[in-house]
Amino acid sequence: MTTSIHCDGFRPDRLMIISPPFLFAAQPQQNDAMTTADAGNTVVPDGDVCTSGMLECEPGNGAYPVSHNLGWHGGPHLRAPEEGGHPLLVRAIADGRVVYMRKTDTTHKPTLQYRNVRTDDGCVVIRHDTEIGEGENAKITYYSVYLHMQQVMPTLAVGKKVYRKDVVGTPGQIYGQYPQIHFEIVCDEANLKKMIGRAPGPLGNTPARTDAVYGDIWFFIPRGAKLFASEPHPFRDDDSAPAIATLYPQPSLVPAGT
Template sequence: PFLKAKNAHETDAAWIERVMTVVDRRDYPVNGHGSWHGGIHIAHTDGGRPFESVRAVADGIVVSVRKSSGIDKRDKAPLNLNVDQPNVKGSDDGYVLLKHETEIGSGEGAKVVFYSLYMHLKSLESTVKIGEKVYRKDPLGTSGMVDAVNAFHFQIFCDDDNISKLTGRKSRELDVSKDGRTDA
């Protein structure tokens, strides 16, 4: 979701870690409160101006958006889960949900639908509107705050039928005695 050039000396793993630094205290898939947390929080470490945009990871259609309630509401309940701790800031509540349709091979079984979710955004681009098409790398908005950390929530998900199309199965078990997909 960020566009940062890979340095010549960097491995792919080091580049991904630098571009998508995960805030580890938020936990995935179950958080410290015992609640489902289906995505990761990516720290935003860019202090430059203008702020680096959070970008679409694939072509898609805007399904849902919410502009942030603003800094004045961010630090009050319900957006601040730590309101009893005066030095802990709250969370921005802006978000963008994109629907992506793609093909991963040939035939009807190769058509896949998945979604990407970008939460805790401080601002949204004026071009991000429900029903509008966005393209991979298009700016969506700017990262906001999550419990006083400059970060945003990022999640990719789909239903069981599309998981089956992607992986060839719906269960965790993988039968390694059989070949994998051959139509990709």
């Protein structure tokens, strides 16, 4: 049995759960019938971009927030796990609405063939609106970005509602490395201030907010567990155990079904 606990004033229907962009079959999934497009024309041996003299070799290689050549890199490169010999599909991390999408270019133009290795440019950006507490200050908007996908789900369109775990596309090539995506979670400064309770920058003596709740709080209660209206007395394991000390009144067992 599981249960969720919501603080007074919160709207459970607006709290948002976030999932990773790749999910194994052991977890509930949707739209699994999507097929993978042609892998393209990779020429990097064994997916090792360093053999092509690229600057994305370690310690960079898609590092966040700074690449190997000391350039700003807004998100990490994620390699899709494989299951059954095939890379996992890319999925929406939370409920939201598509605000931007771009199907991958299948031509061999220079911007996609840097140093003769393929980079896919399929992209989807999803807007997420949620609440992390009570009141207007708790309503926030953030975006998730899925880039370098080989194929974007053909049913997607700008303005379309998507749900957590919906398939948004397939992983693609980044400088010939397959299967990968570039992934980001971003927001503007106003929403960041709502999240952390202060202006961005050095913390100094300004405390961060302490009243934020990110998602639900879940508890697992084994079948047959005894429930008490209040914490049992420290000198007594539960109501069935004899009292070791009787200085304070003992809590009574909560009737079954309450």
